[in-house]
Amino acid sequence: MYNFTYSNPEMLSDAEHLLGTGESPTLLAGGQTLLPTLKLRLAQHSSLVDLGRIVALKGIVAEGSCLRIGAMTTHWEVASSATVAAAIPALSQLAGMIGDPQVRHRGTIGGSVANNDPSADYPAGCLGLGATIHTNRRDISADDFFVGMFETALENGEIITALSFPVPEVATYVKYPNPASRYALVGVMVSKGVSGIRVAVTGAGNAGVFRDTAIEAALQKNFVADAVPESGVSEDTLMSDMHAAADYRKHLIAVMARRAVAAATS
């Protein structure tokens, strides 16, 4: 690992200032992706601004028909929160499937979303539930947030502070995990709520998470598992690697979506 300077401010305003200082500063959230990346020298930063001591970035609150989760809340805290389980059980379930217990103890929702790994679970959770990403500057809808592989709408100096999830009528997340890494080979979040039907797919798209509009349209007419058609996306837009070819991933999208709808309607 190349060396860097390190700071762990207690105030968000100090983190903002530090993030604007130096050659190539970056934020450190749970560190479960950033630190392994730095160790492999795949990334180099002049300074790390650790958000771990900023109390305002932590916590889970149910606010009417909305669930608000602080950016530095760990996967473990989300998975074991009674508030999350009562409001959106699909989200507890999703958080409990990330990595392994030790990774869940450190990894955070804000870090996962900001990284936008094309196989990570939270991007599907946010897009599939129609979440809003709150930053130190503005609110961004999940539909506008996830731009491409490891790419988001975040600008330089922008820090995710919290995420809000509208409580759906029903929602389920089903994933086919890569047996070694536990990342999603294909993961699908299906939800039905005030904004209609949403079907978000992670692990498959070569530009990261996306909504499967063909499956959404079919479920809009009839919300039952048998109504789920083959995925509407072209195989050219799906990842193909040693773990799964594009046609297999495409097949898995419909299979996971069917299982999610079956669980949501049972």
Place this chain on the structure above:
Amino acid sequence: MRRITMTVNGREITCEVEERLLLVQFLRETLKLTGTHVGCDTSQCGVCVVHVDGQSIKSCSMLAVQADGRSVTTIEGLMKDGEMHPMQAAFHDQHGLQCGFCTPGMVMSAIDLLQKNPDPTEQEIREWLEGNLCRCTGYHNIVKAVRQAATAISRQGEART
């Protein structure tokens, strides 16, 4: 360099460390607590699991400076009054190891499981240990050891009350 203070196995330690120093390197190379191992170095194998403020974490994916002000427990901190921790004793009794390389991480991880779920089923034990890889035993005796420790710890608790 940065000055950090933490409690390691009950002892307060203050040190100047490089910012990039990993917690596992700090434990092994600075403090010479080599019971915590380094295996994959990519946060998958779990041989580096230690407790930070009671929570099991992979010490190869945390910086030493991030543990500033916190309490760290390693495998060396488990023995009390010359007696092995019930989890260590159970791994010994059930032969929950062959080469022993994964054992410190397995033990630290399994102790955290019992803190959260004192009476886990075999399935729950296997799922919890998904971040701890063993290349020798096939996990069978490890699972038996965790069950034995769960029973032993709950009996200890009953004896105390």
